[in-house]
Amino acid sequence: MDVNTKKMKKNAFRVTKHRGFTASRIRVPGGYLEAKYLGMIQNIAETYGNGIVNITTRQGFEIPGIKFADMPKVNELIQPIIEGLDINQEVLGQGYTASGTRNVTACVGNNVCPYACYNTSLFAKKIEKAIFPNDLYFKVALTGCPNDCAKVRMHDFGIMGMTLPQYDKERCVNCGACVKACTKKSVSALATVNCKVVRDAHKCIGCGECVLNCPTGAWTRSHEKYFRLTIFGRTGKKNPRLGEDFIKWADEASIIKIICNTYDYVKNYIDPLAPGGKEHIGYIVDRTGFEEFKKWALKDVQFPANAEINTPIYWKGIKY
């Protein structure tokens, strides 16, 4: 058997422990898909796989037990899923053309969740469109609010929804619900002064608890959607660590630009001898220094007026 494993992996087929058998990896940006695709996935698993579908940790499907020889047929069956999920595909009909950059994951977001500050699925799709078919090892995740159910701080780029609370003191009756919620569930950014509420803008993390708990609509959400961008969290062997805050009150455009800029930075600085051409971005930043990364990352980025840039960044984590 003569198979180019490098090409095969790039085509989103895994080299498994069972010789001659692969697993097809279907990525679902933002974990959001129409139910009709589940039937197609079932069909692939039952026709060419071993009848099993694994729900991956990155909101994709992995279909194991596929013979190497059947990969072209699987790619044919995957085609409507790729098109339906609007995946960037360089060559039509031949499956995924990149798999190094991992599926952009997201919590359920404001399609369903009351806490979410934005539509995580839509933004995940926008990022997917902007960064694929890049093949570099990037992990991006989105979460609707600072609860961080999507665990975005364990990703290279973590995007956390925020709203800038708007206070109409004429509608405030001093019931205390916002102050209580902020103190007990969030960061104690609210205080009562003269029977009205004062927000500490520096402390506020934009979680929206004040809005959610206000019974009169004195607190409302900003029309603009804002985000906290955390960078270079990672799991792995050497130095697992949580991502640190980079930008507070970023917008969609600035985040997409920063991620795209980082691809240029990585192409320039990645260790040419990195095994499998794969190196966590954070280790590259450890090598070049944060300032060099920042120079590349912020090139031509336009931030909202209230954006705060956290610099320099020092990471913690466990060092082995």
Add this chain to the structure above:
Amino acid sequence: MGYCLDQAGFNQILNEWSKEYFVYAPKLFKDGGSFSDTDRIRYGEIHTVEEIVFDRKSDYSYKEILLPLSQTLFFFTDDMVKEADLPKKGAVILLRSCDLHAVKRLDEIYLQNGCEDYYYKRLRDRVKFILIGCQHSFENCFCVDMGTNRIDNYDAYIEMKNGEIYVDNHNDVWKPLFTTYSRRTPEVIPAYATENKTHIHIPDGITPDIAHSKIWDEYDSRCINCGRCNFVCPTCTCFTMQDIFYVDNGKVGERRRVWASCMVDGFTDVAGGGCYRKKNGQRMRFKVLHKVYDYKKRNGYHMCVGCGRCDDICPEYISFSNSINKLDAAIKEVSINAVK
């Protein structure tokens, strides 16, 4: 007298009114909902008929115009007091039948319940009401059972049909305006809801013993005492006072009155640290019985007008109408216990 106007014509009238009145109507506040990408319908000043939301119930009532959520009554310093200025103009309020019935309750409390409330009266005296027709009932409405689905003591009635505005005017002062800007003068009969999906039955045999029923207990844990039911209610009239001294200059301050809620912590706190209704079930009991029992004993008609906003807004899905419908069982329960 009935009139039919096109939108431009009605906007001309709104423009004329704006010299003398602020015109308030249910309008859409984009992104104004609690959750992201949700809107809110509540009262706000309007300048064109296009801004008026006819096809949905407002989350909050017209009440906030007559009774602002937070109203500065006067300012004080040393030995001087200055009364807060009145709004520059009077108000025209567009509202549905249930809400216009609710105005009677507000008047009862603020004008007839002992001495007249000066701050209420000076706003109230300059208000005109325009009835919005209800072609159908909305979710959770129970106006029919409360007898508040129809009313005729309006200054004018308004209805939007096929892009045209139909008006029945009762206010002689406005007659020349409507005559000038109307296209036709058809007969206009107010539309009203004749049927609700939600039904309530208020039993006759309620006695104070009902306070001992077990029906209230479930609300101890279900209710989160946020007060939304009170704040959206067109008939809740409770307020509290705030005397504050400005932070920059502690010699100057103001007195405000702000809405209070019998569901929210602090409402029954008294000097010495007492609190009459600690449990949420007790607060629910107080509210329900006030709306459909003890207010009537004093005034001869029920306080609740059946708008259903409390059901619409409750984040814990507690239904006020359903709690009314439990009263029958509660009466039986306490009467059996009394026999024992």
